[in-house]
Amino acid sequence: MAKKQLEDDLLTGGSLNADDKSAKKAAKAKKSAEKKAAKAAKIREKNEAKRAEIKKEIDALKAKKDDCDDEKEIEKLSGEIKKLSEKYSAVGANSNGLAPKTIKIIKSAVCIVVVVALLVTYVATGAVRKGFIASLSIPAQTFTGMTVSNKDGSEKAKIKVATYNYYFALTYNNLRTRQQQYSQYGLDPKQYNLDVDFDKKLSKQTTKNDDNETVTWEEYIHDEVIESIESTYTYYLAAKAANNGKDPEITAEQKKELKETLQQYRESAHKYGYTLSGYLVKAMGKGVTESLFTQEATRSYIADNYKSELSDKSNEKEYTIKDYDNYKKDHEDELLAVDVRLFECSSEDDAKAFKKALAKDASNFTALCQKYASDKFYKTAYEDAGYSTEYGVTKENLKNKGYAIATADDKDKKSYPGLDWLYSSKRKAGDSYQYSTTVVYVLSPASIQNRKTVNVRHILIAPETSDNKTAAKDATDKQWSAAYKKATKILDEFNAGDKNEKSFAQLAKNNTSDTGSKDNGGLYENVVPGQMVNSFSAWIFDSSRKAGDTAIVKSDYGYHIMYFVGNGDLTTWQYAAKKALSSGDSTSKTEKLEKDYSIKVNWFGSRYFEKDVDIDN
Template structure:
């Protein structure tokens, strides 16, 4: 009995300090507001509103000034006893809800304290140190991934991408646990898939975060001023939305992102993500500049020579297998009409014109690693074994010879030069993208440069010519070109002066690629190239010392080291805590 009294006394002290009356009422009001939002029955809705209004009156009747605290309710002793009893009831309900699987709908779920207290996962870092990942952290990442998934699916629909083909056919009006997806022969529910992605995100982010803290002598590194500004702006937007719907900022964020994800949790998790992102970026730069010995590179080459070899080919993707068969049948033995056929079987007017240029369908010096990343049917992995590529096995076989032709589903490929070990070096290049503006863009967000009229393309070309003329009028240096890129380019790398480093053959779209790897190209060369994205004002920085295969080997070795470090980090689920993690589509329940 005495032991129970001690426990009650500790509970009284803990909750008397943790919750002031107004805060407790505010939480109850927020919980009711959420229930009202999600309740479809009008009678129940009205009843909940009445309860909410009573609690608001009670909250407003509590007067707190510098001199007095007026609580026109039951005495403090009764409040403590009620609080203790309530906690005991919550603890009793806790196990009931866990047992029945409805904890998220329960009283404890509504209050949000289990999400702040309980551990969802334990992360063990590469040094063997253990770190607790709270439930509200999981809920934050779940909401972020879920919202991003919705946005991605919406974008796919907008751009006419087949959801089944992209393996993104998920219905957000149904529970994720009631829908399945299959990838690489593995079938799982969408909920299981999302949970795996969330776990990977948490592991990756927190691995980098804790390493960043260790490398900074145990202190949390500062985030950048721009990141602080972004975070401040996000909170400002949340505040506006919260007030619009009658929420506090914490209440609004929790309603949107799940139980326990308050304003403080949002700020904390966003800060941790920024720190992890900064560390990974710095670490990536270190990895990219890390050099391996010739012996190490040669050893990688010997082991992976088949994937490092290049071919020269002509290749086109048709809209159907019937078209591909007709294409192959009409193709001349010397491949001389390949471009004409590509133009004929192109699906839109822009490509019909563009593909008349043989450069658009010619891939010179393309290695197998690069081919595996392409979306051609020929480059597709085997359904039963994702490590096998039947089409590429044919293409890079020692049996291949110039003039060989293959139709693989919708792909037609013509061999110009069979597999060889290239000596081509990577290059650095700058560009300024002048994209034509379509008159449709204001009404159709899916419109692109391809939709622009000849007049709009002509206008873009004229602008590109003016930019190049301005460069030629100046001191004609890399720095002056970079300055022009920052103020004129519409490409994402404009802030970096339009610079692309260590470009490998066929990394860029065909005409861009052909300009970069023209055998006559030398440092300081400039020009204008047209691609499906617009006109590119080009500047050639020069060739690098490393051959393409050496650069790829270096990147692969570096990635291998990073993978080994990440594999050393583990994330173990806590069964009890995970009962409070958000599931399915009702993240705002």
């Protein structure tokens, strides 16, 4: 390709404005973009104000923590700081201008860099990547940079330098984004091995790798790139081999997502006067054209799909009762489960007062939850006993939910006195306990329960907030009331019809806000305790539940119109055993596959790797 051709390919220049029609289209697109930018600016301003408020709370808690000598109080404050940090990160989390589907493809393609941001950086500053025009991208598109193959050489891929540049841009930008996010959340990037200055040369700064060796940041990112390429191409080649040497088809949804993402980039490219290929090359490196981008995103999809397929096959494996019993014998402590009423207070003093006022039969547990609830939403929500009920929860469930009773001992961080009390063989129904900020009342003591898994459908009706970003629990009373009316109307429509699972599934497809279950009619199969929010879980695991039961249940996310399908074939502990056994089998398969493949870097081709993604003059 001649230099003139390359420049013509990079810059659409006059070709975009060759006729009035194109000019008008470009002007219209520009005007639309300006409107969107203005709207985004307002949203950012609003989000910044919210962040400032939360940051102020975080700073106050940090100051309180620094002055505190009580270890339990310090741990509690740390938990509150963590929750506020998560809340901080949620503000404006979806304000990056990408639709959910676009975000999904970006993650699938190894966190594909937001090319728009990179392009703005390069174009706005007038900087270009070192040797950009001089190299004409020919070495990147022609020379082999690496080879991934299996041990006998029957499966092999010669990977061009351009692919390395593509992955380097992804890895670099992902690292930079993570650093920015940690800083925004009030976390010190140094604690997360992100102490790199992106305004300086990567080759002049050092860090520690996974083997605790001192390496430059350029070497660190290079190693990450090689590892990513090896992993993706291992599964891609294995998938191809399993499909008679041909690339497997990606799903229709994946094709659609890729097409929409490229179209978004194409529109942005034209806005800046570039073709899509020129746009990608400018932002991601030599040789990263539209075809290369499409190829690598597609192969990443294929790799992910094959890895999921291996996992699914392991999940489909049938195990015997003997297999489950052997697992139970070796993991009895992990499988112990309890039924409890449980409440997390805002302070230890509140927890002590709650416990002191608690009736022996816990008849006032719900009322006390409402009294000590942290805000207006929960004072109303706790009217439903399900909000404070946990059925069949294991120690791990409680740890994952962050209850104070599931925190480690202050001294050695290894023992869990709260859990030791709760899961002790001495416990009996009616026992109550206060540990730190947690108050618990035992409904059923620890045992390996024979409660079966549940199959359930639901339709989530989330309150419609003005900006569609406010958490449901922060919606107004009016918005919650509207959501309830809508849920009631849908349930009435169901009851007026065939009242069967099929009709409920169709209503779910048409109405639910839960994107995770929308396509399959709101269905969740083999649900186990601790998997869903408390109120949802309490309803489905109620011992009186029978097939065809319906109800409207409230949670932090909105109103759930419930339809109980029935129980699964396995008990909850057997299902846990099956998941663990299949996970072990899946890990064995992937480990075997990964050992069979390796990557070899081509010395000559590696001379053309583009590592100066930072504007490195």
